[in-house]
Amino acid sequence: MSHADPTAKRPRRFLPAGPLKGRIRVPGDKSISHRSIMLGALAVGETRVTGLLEGEDVLATAAAMRAMGATVERTGEGAWSVHGVGVGALLQPAGPLDMGNSGTSTRLLMGLVASHPITTSFVGDASLSKRPMGRVIEPLSQMGASFEPSEGGRLPLTVHGACPAVPISYRLPVASAQVKSAILLAGLNTPGITTVIEPVPTRDHSERMLRGFGADLNVDIEANGTRVITIRGEAELKPQTIDVPGDPSSAAFFLVAALITPGSEVVIENVGLNPTRAGLVGVLRQMGGRIEELNAREVGGEPVADLLVKHSALKGIEVDPAVAPSMIDEFPALFVAAALADGVTVTSGLDELRVKESDRLAVMATALTAAGARIEEREDGLVITGTGGELLPGTPKGNGEAIATHLDHRIAMSMAIAGLASREGVEVDDTRPIATSFPVFEAMLERLSA
Ligand SMILES: O=C(O)C1=C[C@@H](OP(=O)(O)O)[C@@H](O)[C@H](O)C1
Numbered sequence: 188m189s190h191a192d193p194t195a196k197r198p199r200r201f202l203p204a205g206p207l208k209g210r211i212r213v214p215g216d217k218s219i220s221h222r223s224i225m226l227g228a229l230a231v232g233e234t235r236v237t238g239l240l241e242g243e244d245v246l247a248t249a250a251a252m253r254a255m256g257a258t259v260e261r262t263g264e265g266a267w268s269v270h271g272v273g274v275g276a277l278l279q280p281a282g283p284l285d286m287g288n289s290g291t292s293t294r295l296l297m298g299l300v301a302s303h304p305i306t307t308s309f310v311g312d313a314s315l316s317k318r319p320m321g322r323v324i325e326p327l328s329q330m331g332a333s334f335e336p337s338e339g340g341r342l343p344l345t346v347h348g349a350c351p352a353v354p355i356s357y358r359l360p361v362a363s364a365q366v367k368s369a370i371l372l373a374g375l376n377t378p379g380i381t382t383v384i385e386p387v388p389t390r391d392h393s394e395r396m397l398r399g400f401g402a403d404l405n406v407d408i409e410a411n412g413t414r415v416i417t418i419r420g421e422a423e424l425k426p427q428t429i430d431v432p433g434d435p436s437s438a439a440f441f442l443v444a445a446l447i448t449p450g451s452e453v454v455i456e457n458v459g460l461n462p463t464r465a466g467l468v469g470v471l472r473q474m475g476g477r478i479e480e481l482n483a484r485e486v487g488g489e490p491v492a493d494l495l496v497k498h499s500a501l502k503g504i505e506v507d508p509a510v511a512p513s514m515i516d517e518f519p520a521l522f523v524a525a526a527l528a529d530g531v532t533v534t535s536g537l538d539e540l541r542v543k544e545s546d547r548l549a550v551m552a553t554a555l556t557a558a559g560a561r562i563e564e565r566e567d568g569l570v571i572t573g574t575g576g577e578l579l580p581g582t583p584k585g586n587g588e589a590i591a592t593h594l595d596h597r598i599a600m601s602m603a604i605a606g607l608a609s610r611e612g613v614e615v616d617d618t619r620p621i622a623t624s625f626p627v628f629e630a631m632l633e634r635l636s637a
C-alpha cells in the first residue's frame with residue numbers, strides 16, 4: 188500500500204535527451220471538450236463525444252453538468268455520452284460547484300447559471316481563486332444576474348441567476364473567448380437577441396458549436412474586422428455526434444521540443460488548426476521552424492492536419508502582437524523556443540498572460556532565467572536573447588533550484604521541454620498540474636525520446 192501524501196508536490200528533473208522520433212496523437216482539444224459537455228447537457232437527447240480530453244479541467248465541467256441534472260457518462264477511452272436536460276431546465280445543484288484549476292469551466296458555467304433560476308457557489312484551487320471574474324460578472328449583471336464574489340471579484344463566489352434574463356449588446360473590453368462564450372451561453376436561455384461585439388477575434392469554437400447544435404446564431408464581420416455575434420435565445424438544441432480534434436495547445440510542447448532537440452523528426456497527428464488557434468505554427472515557421480502540414484482535412488467541423496516537425500536552427504524575431512489571441516496559451520512554449528533561438532525575440536501585447544493560471548510573463552521570466560536564458564521582462568511581454576544552442580545553468584542569475592510552477596500546467600510542460608535542450612536538466616517543482624490539460628504528457632515525452 189502506498190503511503191504517499193496525495194497533497195504533496197511531485198517534483199521531477201527533466202533531463203537532456205537525444206533526438207525525438209516517432210508519431211504521436213495528442214489528446215482532444217480542451218476548449219472543444221468543455222463545450223461538448225456543456226452543450227450536450229443542454230440538448231434534449233443523447234450527444235456522443237469521441238476524443239474527449241479526459242483532463243481534470245474537463246472532468247470538473249462534467250461533474251458540474253451532472254450536478255445540474257445532466258447525465259454525463261464515460262463509455263470508453265475518450266468516449267462519452269451526454270443526455271441533456273434542455274435549455275432552461277438546468278437544476279439547482281446540491282452544493283458548491285468545484286471548478287478546480289479551470290478558468291474556462293468557471294466563466295462559461297457562470298454564464299449558463301446566470302440565465303437559469305439557480306443560486307450556486309463556485310469554488311476553485313489557489314490558482315483559480317486569484318483569477319479575475321469581474322470580466323464576466325459585469326456583462327452577466329447587466330443581464331440581470333447578481334453576484335457575491337470574494338474580494339477583487341474572485342472565487343469563491345455565489346451567483347443568483349435571473350430568469351428571465353435580459354438580452355444585452357456587449358462590446359468586449361478584453362480579447363477573451365471565455366467572456367464572449369459566457370455571454371452567448373447566458374443568451375441561450377434569454378428571450379430575444381443577445382449581441383456580443385468582438386473587436387479582436389478570439390477562438391470561435393462556441394460560435395461553431397452553438398450553430399452545430401442548432402442555435403440561431405449569426406456572425407457579421409465589419410470592414411475593420413470587428414465581429415458582431417448575435418444569438419436568439421430560448422433555443423432548442425439538438426444533440427450531436429462530436430469527434431474532438433487534437434489540442435493545438437498540447438501539440439505546442441512537442442512542436443517546440445522537436446524543433447529544439449537536434450536530430451528530431453516527429454509527426455503529431457490530428458492537430459486542430461482552426462485559424463483562431465493556430466498562430467504558433469506561423470510564428471515558429473517565421474523563426475525558421477520546419478513544420479509541414481500533411482493530410483489536411485476536417486474533423487468535427489474544425490480544420491485538422493498531421494504536423495511533421497523537424498529539428499531546426501531557429502532565429503529570434505519580433506512577434507506581431509496581433510497574433511497573440513490565436514496562440515494565447517502557447518506563449519510559455521514559444522518563450523522556450525526563443526530562449527534557444529539565435530538572436531533576440533521580442534513579444535508584446537501580452538497583458539492577458541498575467542491573469543492565467545499564473546502570471547505567465549513573470550513566472551516564465553524567472554523560470555527561464557534560472558535555466559540559463561537571458562530575459563528582460565516588460566509590462567506586456569518578454570524580450571528574450573536566445574543562446575542559439577543549449578541552456579546552461581549556473582549563469583549569474585540561475586541558481587539551479589527547482590522551477591516554481593505556481594499550479595500552472597503550461598509552465599510545468601514548457602520547462603519540461605526546456606530540460607531537453609539544457610546541459611544538466613531542468614528541475615520542475617511540481618508536475619501534478621499537468622493533469623489539468625494533458626495527463627499523458629510525461630508518458631508521451633518518454634516514448635518519443637526512448
Ligand atoms: O474559451 C476558452 O476555451 C479559452 C479561452 C482562453 O482564455 P481567455 O478567454 O481568458 O483568453 C484560453 O486562455 C483558455 O485556455 C481557454
Ligand SMILES: C=C(OP(=O)(O)O)C(=O)O
Binds near residue numbers: 244289292516544
Ligand atoms: C488559461 C488556460 O485555461 P483556463 O483559463 O481554462 O484555466 C490554459 O489552459 O492555458
